[in-house]
Amino acid sequence: MNYTIEFVDKISHAEEERMTKDLVAYESAHEIDVNYKTFSLVLKDDNGIVFAVLNAFTAFAEIYVDDIWVDTAHRGKGFGKKLLQELERHFQGKGFNNINLVTSVFQAPGFYEKCGFQAEFVRVNKKNPKLTKTFFVKFFNDEVQTQGILKRDKHTDRINSKKSHPLIIGISGISGAGKSTLVKKLAETLQSTTIFWDDYDEISKGPQNYVEWFYSSKDYNDWIYPELVDTLHQLKKGETIVCPATRRNLTPTKYILLDAPLGYCHQATGKYIDFLICLDTPLDIALARRLIRDHQDNPNPQKMIQELEKYLSKSRPLFILSPEEKTSDLLVDGSLSLQEQEKQVLNALSLFEEKISDKNE
Structure with a gap:
């Protein structure tokens, strides 16, 4: 075979994707996560x-x-x-x-x-x-090293052998509802792959001003997230891929936990969700969580006051869930303890899985 060797500033996107896919396949074969x-x-x-x-x-x-x-x-x-x-x-x-x-x-x-x-x-x-x-x-002095190892659960081999499709579990709710926290907790228990909406922000398009969007179109499909859609599509087919936003390996575990703030309202991603959990969190709790999250590392009283003034004068209605936004398979009270939230979700998933099994028999 004839060949040439060249120095280039950067390989093409297609070449990078092909190379990455091949490397991921090699790593996955050795149960390694890059x-x-x-x-x-x-x-x-x-x-x-x-x-x-x-x-x-x-x-x-x-x-x-x-x-x-x-x-x-x-x-x-x-x-x-x-x-x-x-x-x-x-x-x-x-x-x-x-x-x-x-x-x-x-x-x-x-x-x-x-x-x-x-x-x-x-x-x-x-x-x-x-x-x-x-x-x-x-x-580090951690007793257990979990990073760099593909996360597999006891159901993985059974699913792969039957060529079953993973179940995508979405968790929706307003900002500060506790979506990410619940996703991480469930992922730890279920040993599941996680996908976070915010990770895709920089490679996607959406309204720049949420308040203006709310008072004008309020069209959930204004959020254009093709890379996230493709991620869900590939995982749904049972393929191991590299997340285009974080470069993490994403494997098709039995459950795939999706931080999905728009839930079923976002048609492009909602159609891939098999079971949607909506966290209905009281506005005061969600507001307190946002303030702590956004200001604990760099507290600035003036900025906090400005944010609260904006909340009272304009943005508060944005955080009130409409009946459409509450449409889900399970509505969970976001003021409950994380342990109680997890318990309700696991019970609901168990019942959901039984229904699926009954339909397939």
């Missing part, structure tokens, strides 16, 4: 100006720190250490093995040692000693 996701931690001042950044990514069971930057005016005040501490706190207890980072002699190897990182080895650059690199690691 678990790749890039992210950043940022520090902001009272005016919302970012003055420190940590860029990193997850891969398999590890976290890799790419860059740490602190604005010159704020260096020497411990902000770099705060970013590393928050990184460790965030991933502690989530089944990861370690955090990796690499630094050169001219940078800050001593700083990372003070932050508790261990030097695994040094790659000496004899021609330019300033570029000698130290490879640091910090291990």
